[in-house]
Amino acid sequence: xxxxxxxxxxxxxxxxxxxxxxxxxxxxxxxxxxxxxxxxxxxxxxxxxxxxxxxxxxxxxxxxxxxxxxxxxxxxxxxxxxxxxxxxxxxxxxxxxxxxxxxxxxxxxxxxxxxxxxxxxxxxxxxxxxxxxxxxxxxxxxxxxxxxxxxxxxxxxxxxxxxxxxxxxxxxxxxxxxxxxxxxxxxxxxxxxxxxxxxxxxxxxxxxxxxxxxxxxxxxxxxxxxxxxxxxxxxxxxxxxxxxxxxxxxxxxxxxxxxxxxxxxxxxxxxxxxxxxxxxxxxxxxxxxxxxxxxxxxxxxxxxxxxxxxxxxxxxxxxxxxxxxxxxxxxxxxxxxxxxxxxxxxxxxxxxxxxxxxxxxxxxxxxxxxxxxxxxxxxxxxxxxxxxxxxxxxxxxxxxxxxxxxxxxxxxxxxxxxxxxxxxxxxxxxxxxxxxxxxxxxxxxxxxxxxxxxxxxxxxxxxxxxxxxxxxxxxxxxxxxxxxxx
Ligand SMILES: Cc1cc2nc3c(=O)[nH]c(=O)nc-3n(C[C@H](O)[C@H](O)[C@H](O)COP(=O)(O)O)c2cc1C
Ligand code: SF4
Numbered sequence: 001x002x003x004x005x006x007x008x009x010x011x012x013x014x015x016x017x018x019x020x021x022x023x024x025x026x027x028x029x030x031x032x033x034x035x036x037x038x039x040x041x042x043x044x045x046x047x048x049x050x051x052x053x054x055x056x057x058x059x060x061x062x063x064x065x066x067x068x069x070x071x072x073x074x075x076x077x078x079x080x081x082x083x084x085x086x087x088x089x090x091x092x093x094x095x096x097x098x099x100x101x102x103x104x105x106x107x108x109x110x111x112x113x114x115x116x117x118x119x120x121x122x123x124x125x126x127x128x129x130x131x132x133x134x135x136x137x138x139x140x141x142x143x144x145x146x147x148x149x150x151x152x153x154x155x156x157x158x159x160x161x162x163x164x165x166x167x168x169x170x171x172x173x174x175x176x177x178x179x180x181x182x183x184x185x186x187x188x189x190x191x192x193x194x195x196x197x198x199x200x201x202x203x204x205x206x207x208x209x210x211x212x213x214x215x216x217x218x219x220x221x222x223x224x225x226x227x228x229x230x231x232x233x234x235x236x237x238x239x240x241x242x243x244x245x246x247x248x249x250x251x252x253x254x255x256x257x258x259x260x261x262x263x264x265x266x267x268x269x270x271x272x273x274x275x276x277x278x279x280x281x282x283x284x285x286x287x288x289x290x291x292x293x294x295x296x297x298x299x300x301x302x303x304x305x306x307x308x309x310x311x312x313x314x315x316x317x318x319x320x321x322x323x324x325x326x327x328x329x330x331x332x333x334x335x336x337x338x339x340x341x342x343x344x345x346x347x348x349x350x351x352x353x354x355x356x357x358x359x360x361x362x363x364x365x366x367x368x369x370x371x372x373x374x375x376x377x378x379x380x381x382x383x384x385x386x387x388x389x390x391x392x393x394x395x396x397x398x399x400x401x402x403x404x405x406x407x408x409x410x411x412x413x414x415x416x417x418x419x420x421x422x423x424x425x426x427x428x429x430x431x432x433x434x435x436x437x438x439x440x441x442x443x444x445x446x447x448x449x450x451x452x453x454x455x456x457x458x459x460x461x462x463x464x465x466x467x468x469x470x471x472x473x474x475x476x477x478x479x480x481x482x483x484x485x486x
Pocket of ligand 1: 059095096146218337348349350391393394395418419420450451
């Protein structure tokens with residue numbers, strides 16, 4: 001039984017407010033859900049010259065369910081159709097698409113290249129068609145593709161074999177993921193070739209009808225890792241100017257080759273990697289998260305947006321410099337995320353129940369939501385000219401619309417991104433804006449099966465709540481995998 005109060009047990013906005021106050025959080029919760037057109041979530045938004053129809057964004061979410069040759073499968077397409085049905089007017093990336101085979105996070109990650117182009121175009125068309133059928137016009141719908149290379153977390157060929165491409169040796173992550181001190185670091189030439197592949201992928205995205213590309217810089221993958229490559233020598237390491245060279249060169253290449261808008265999904269802050277407390281882990285039962293021992297690594301120079309002296313805390317000073325540089329590059333679309341699902345999931349996707357490779361939450365997951373909302377608000381305050389999307393709202397459950405209204409009304413973010421909750425409840429934005437109420441039995445309760453399944457080589461989806469996934473043979477395999485862990 002979890003030590004933390006369940007959101008479902010908080011029966012009124014007042015009870016939710018009292019609970020957040022008891023945790024010392026500055027998280028407001030409005031009394032009522034407002035509908036369109038008066039809701040702040042229904043207000044149009046100018047996103048780099050494009051007028052969006054509302055303030056809901058669907059975050060990229062992959063499903064470990066592409067075909068081995070990199071094309072989307074029927075499961076992938078179903079998820080994209082659901083994104084279209086949601087009523088959200090900004091589809092941020094759809095899902096991470098690998099720009100090269102070796103950069104895939106798993107053997108079923110969708111790849112973007114000439115061989116997959118036509119099927120990606122079909123998938124995008126299906127999303128648009130689903131949106132039209134469910135909510136009407138697509139004139140105010142902005143859809144982009146998320147471009148990625150998974151760097152340290154590549155598993156292109158087997159679900160159980162990391163084939164990491166690292167930007168530098170990270171003492172804690174190397175140890176955690178079995179990377180030897182003499183394992184190779186990606187060369188500058190490899191990075192230069194990869195920049196060309198990102199540019200080519202953007203060309204393909206444009207030909208499919210995507211309106212922007214997200215040059216992914218979050219969650220521990222390659223772009224994000226390069227931002228913390230303090231110890232790397234040469235043009236891609238050392239001073240921030242060098243650590244952002246990968247981004248800068250991709251952006252100038254994409255600008256020269258396409259007319260696309262450019263967005264960046266950024267882990268704006270981070271903390272040290274965590275692990276289950278060994279003294280409280282019994283058998284396969286995970287203990288609460290504790291930081292990996294970083295005592296030999298101070299001052300800490302192995303993260304981006306991490307406090308160098310106290311790396312359990314975050315520090316936005318370099319993030320501010322990076323956003324200044326992005327603003328100067330005329331990048332306007334920013335999606336703020338944090339941390340990584342591989343080494344500190346409580347920072348990245350607050351949950352009551354841990355995924356199989358995680359740990360019990362070391363804090364009330366609401367603290368994780370508030371941390372991302374506060375950091376995002378601080379960045380929005382400093383960069384009023386950027387269009388900023390916030391993350392980590394799913395755990396708010398019943399009170400997601402109430403908090404989201406407050407965030408947007410008070411200018412703490414321009415738009416509210418939805419992750420897991422859209423897997424369990426795709427129509428949430430339409431229900432909020434249309435009816436002003438939620439179907440509570442569809443709310444994501446952060447069971448983490450959508451992360452545990454792929455960690456066990458299975459497709460991702462909402463197995464507990466989506467009847468479609470409940471009925472898949474993979475649901476039986478997942479049950480077995482979870483039973484083996486007990
Ligand atoms: C199954 C799953 C797949 C995800 N895939 C991606 C992805 O492809 N790209 C990405 O940037 N984030 C990905 N994320 C992270 C989400 O976009 C989001 O940041 C995270 O779930 C926190 O938001 P939430 O609290 O609304 O779920 C994924 C998350 C989940 C649960
Ligand atoms: S499996 Fe479903 S309920 Fe569990 S975290 Fe994922 S979306 Fe939420």
